[in-house]
Amino acid sequence: MVNIEVERVFIGGGCNRIVNNVSWGACGLVSFGSQNAVSIFNPQTAKILTTLPGHKASVNCTHWLPNSKFAYKASDWEKHYLLSGDAQGVIVLWEFTLAENKWRYVSQLEVSHKKGVTCITAVVLSRNEAIFASTSSDCVVNLWKLALSDGAGDCTIINLHSLSTGLKPMVTLSLAELPGSTTHLILAMGGLDNKIHLYCGERTGQFVRACELKGHTDWIRSLDFSLPLSLTGEPHNLLLVSSSQDKGIRIWKMVLCDSAGNFDKTKAVNSLAYYIKGPVFVAGSFSYQVSLESLVIGHEDWVYSVEWQPPSLKENKTCYQPQSILSASMDKTMMIWQPERTTGIWVNVVTVGELSHSALGFYGGHWSPDGDSILAHGYGGSFHLWKNFGSEIGNWKPQKVPSGHFAAVTDIAWGRCGEYLMSVSDDQTTRIFALWLNEAKLRGDDTWHEIARPQVHGHDINCLAIIQGKGNHRFVSGADEKVARVFEAPLSFLKTLNHATSNLHDDLQVDVQVLGANMSALGLSQKPIYVQASSETSERSGNEGFDTLETIPDAVPSVLTEPPIEEQLAWHTLWPESHKLYGHGNELFSLCCDHQGKLVASSCKAQSMSVAEIWLWEVGTWKAVGRLQSHSLTVTRMEFSHDDKYLLAVSRDRHLSLFFIDQTDQTSYQLLTRQEAHKRIVWACSWNPFGHQFATGSRDKIVKIWEVQKESCVQLMTLPAFKSSVTALSWTGLHEHNNNGVLAVGMENGLIELWSLSFANSEQDSSISPPKASLIIQFDPFMCHVSSVNRLAWRISTKDDGSESMQLASCGADHCVRIFKVSFV
Structure with a gap:
């Protein structure tokens, strides 16, 4: 009995029943919280590959660096990273080496939240740099700069800024680079006060309030920025999609105006155009006009998540952002929305869902990096995966996924x-x-x-x-x-x-x-x-x-x-x-x-x-x-x-x-x-x-x-x-x-x-x-x-x-x- 080998054959486990718990990485793997563990599964084989021990409380949210949104940047990355936040406010960084298929616990963030982490979002700026934000029920939003190790060196994490959100906590965040600017980022946050708050800041410093977007009549549950895209010939348009418990989805457009040197904010705020077109804000040497692009109605219950289809690389190495949004709701359906070619009106082109009487809706929906699969996680701790076997809109068919219990x-x-x-x-x-x-x-x-x-x-x-x-x-x-x-x-x-x-x-x-x-x-x-x-x-x-x-x-x-x-x-x-x-x-x-x-x-x-x-x-x-x-x-x-x-x-x-x-x-x-x-x-x-x-x-x-x-x-x-x-x-x-x-x-x-x-x-x-x-x-x-x-x-x-x-x-x-x-x- 000297030589003994132990290998893992199978892991069965369900997903924690909470929003923002699942993330689909650019490496093709999906992360989710399963009680105190961060679980990783491969959608191709429908197997849970491993569980990462390190949290002492239930894992609330996970986020890949880079996730499927930034897959076009990460085609040759050797190392991918994962952030996970738990119910005690602790955030942990993990490193995954693709070639060796090995995981490593990197570090626990020093400035953690006092209450449970509810959302983590990130923007990957380059192979060596990412900025991410975390929010918690302690009414604080933290912004961090992460220097990724390219080789043998270790990662360094710097706390850039802490924002207090008053008495009402934020439950969702999204970060993006501002169009036309190489130095400024925009942070959108939404939560219990039914408003979307926009903050601007440089990559290295503090973020300041830009403006508020009003329109939703209930808690805001999900926000997601697109990559800058060209609409009707106008370059540098940034789109933000938001969803709420009011069952509605709103698409907001941010257009690059003239340079800020020619812009008088007090005059603009009092002008009629400000009220018709929407608020204007300044970031660095540029000004931006925000307007409501579209109101999308179709779900019959709370819309827990919205997500833009990940961008893809064209043959000439240019990046293309598809105009396609995935939404997941407590009405047991996921929908894909696209604008009609002639009218530009956003319509529902695909609906998938669970017809079982025992289901109680979806907590979130996610795109695969190549946009040909969509994944939902539901009230029963279960996953639901559909793959497109057809042309553009195509033929979506359910696929096998891991399953298991969602309690002890x-x-x-x-x-x-x-x-x-x-x-x-x-x-x-x-x-x-x-x-x-x-x-x-x-x-x-x-x-x-x-x-x-x-x-x-x-x-x-x-x-x-x-x-x-x-x-x-x-x-x-x-x-x-x-x-x-x-x-x-x-x-x-x-x-x-x-x-x-x-x-x-x-x-x-x-x-x-x-x-x-x-x-x-x-x-x-x-x-x-x-x-x-x-x-x-x-x-x-x-x-x-x-x-x-x-x-x-x-x-x-x-x-x-x-x-x-x-x-x-x-x-x-x-x-x-x-x-x-x-x-x-x-x-x-x-x-x-x-x-x-x-x-x-x-x-x-x-x-x-x-x-x-x-x-x-x-x-x-x-x-x-x-x-x-x-x-x-x-x-x-x-x-x-x-x-x-x-x-x-x-x-x-x-x-x-x-x-x-x-x-x-x-x-x-x-x-x-x-x-x-x-x-x-x-x-x-x-x-x-x-x-x-x-x-x-x-x-x-x-x-x-x-x-x-x-x-x-x-x-x-x-x-x-x-x-x-x-x-x-x-x-x-x-x-x-x-x-x-x-x-x-x-x-x-x-x-x-x-x-x-x-x-x-x-x-x-x-x-x-x-x-x-x-x-x-x-x-x-x-x-x-x-x-x-x-x-x-x-x-x-x-x-x-x-x-x-x-x-x-x-x-x-x-x-x-x-x-x-x-x-x-």
Whole structure:
């Protein structure tokens, strides 16, 4: 076990549900905040490539330097940069080297905001220089100059100016170079006072107020400057697009007037032209006239983002700014707007969106650097990507994107044969991730996707147990309610799984008469849709019956022949609920199933011994066959030994309990021992697959190894203290080394370690040769979670040459599900 390799196979995670969170870089990668991490994904492969640890609070906004707007300047850049701001006001700069595909934490800005950062914008002046602005709910806008390193040198960041915006904070910013001027920049800001504020300043100094633009009647949500473009033969026109919660989009034109030497501001302000045409402002030796170019109406809800199509380089190396604007709204649509050639009136030329009833609109929309793709992120933490396969306006088709939970992931479990990974979360969903084999063969690498969303609930889901043994795929989930729910795989899922994994389950499909499931609008239960009923429904006309609150559009369970997109997942992949398990007095907290698939154990949140009892349920009849009393506070984790003789439970009361389970005739149980295990809450436990040893992990940063001896348990050893609370454990055996194992340890700081454990071959020898433990590897922090690891789970596969390749799945409070490949060479 000297040579060990760990590689990251998959990251599944959702996007923080906040405006300005997503940025599409000139390098083609997309950045977004996922809880405390900055996540990076590649739209070409629909894979999350990495997560960057460094923030201590939720990431609110990210911004690439250069982003897609400045892609025409960055065709030969070797290094790209990323800014990220969080809910505590901290801004971090990252460096990405294209050739090596490596990330580096550069620095944290010294003059940070006192409250959460809400927007970052930047203008890239040259390969070595950029100016960016940040705004926060502390009513301050900071301007910075960034000298980018061209080679070995480091970046330097200078704070140019801090602007106070009074009592109402600004929520959106945009920066641009003023047309005709090589020294002056213009900063537009908008926020809660419904006005757009323009400030001018030199690249090196302070910014001064230029003018205000009035017109919007609600909060201003997004601003974006175009590159200077030529309109009707006039050179040097700068366009600004703004969107608001008043559902409207406005386009403002800034025209270069004569030089400022011939300009009398007081006279201009009092003139009639000032009120008709709009305000005039001076910057350096030039003056500019601002006027409203167009008012664009079409969305039915708040317009959260507007963005100009990125400029492109023509063959003669001149830069061309297309007159095309992308808007994203809470009305579940994104629209592309362009002026008509004859009238110049801005019209909607493309509309894409999400028709699912479960969607609640888009927080932002973004262009790809070449303008042939558009990306939205929505209320459900989800991404939506469309690509243009046609001519100018063309044929926009939805594409695959990464997906995952948008709240803490509380539990995971592998399918019975390891063909999929199931996870549950505080985002009130259960999700299934699987390797899509056909796609993997084409690409030559592991391509995991979310293939189903079996449960969409009304409560945060805390725990999960997949029923082992033969028969159809079933699982039990427990949420912030007093009921455990049992679900059974429908026919549509079994057929989808065949397409994904090529593991034929024809024997199961014969008996399954349920095609999928439907959800009632005001209920929490998922009702089955039967194969026969489904065909009858499709034959009937769609106008029958009345539309009441109790009915929502019927789901159409479909067999997926390629990885699904969000619309399919959210509605058409539900599993029917077969049973409810009543008995607990509080919210469910932990579940586990034995290895034969005969018993399920459940526990709930508890403050007293009577509520903290463990219930045993018989699989199939779903009768309660036992109520095990031992603990006085919440039982945090339970696990059956691999021969199903013992049930181990650990609790908030710092104790462990060991029960003997006898299933020979009728299920009977007996408490063998209850003893104090740790000085703080015990969060995790795990059995040795080849023996009756087990490990416990606690908030006291200690992992202890125990052994069952003569109807009691004895502590064998204590691992050296960890740097953080131990929150997850998973023990796996190595088949060629009997009684040797690998223990995965997950911690509150997000890090994961693997430890080697070896024991004597029999209980008698243990006194002569004590067990040994040694650290094998600490995972690279860039591969790990950025906050607490909630659960770890091993999946083992043996290769043809006899070497073992194991996969370790983990889930955490950072909204992520991760899969690692661990190879012993």
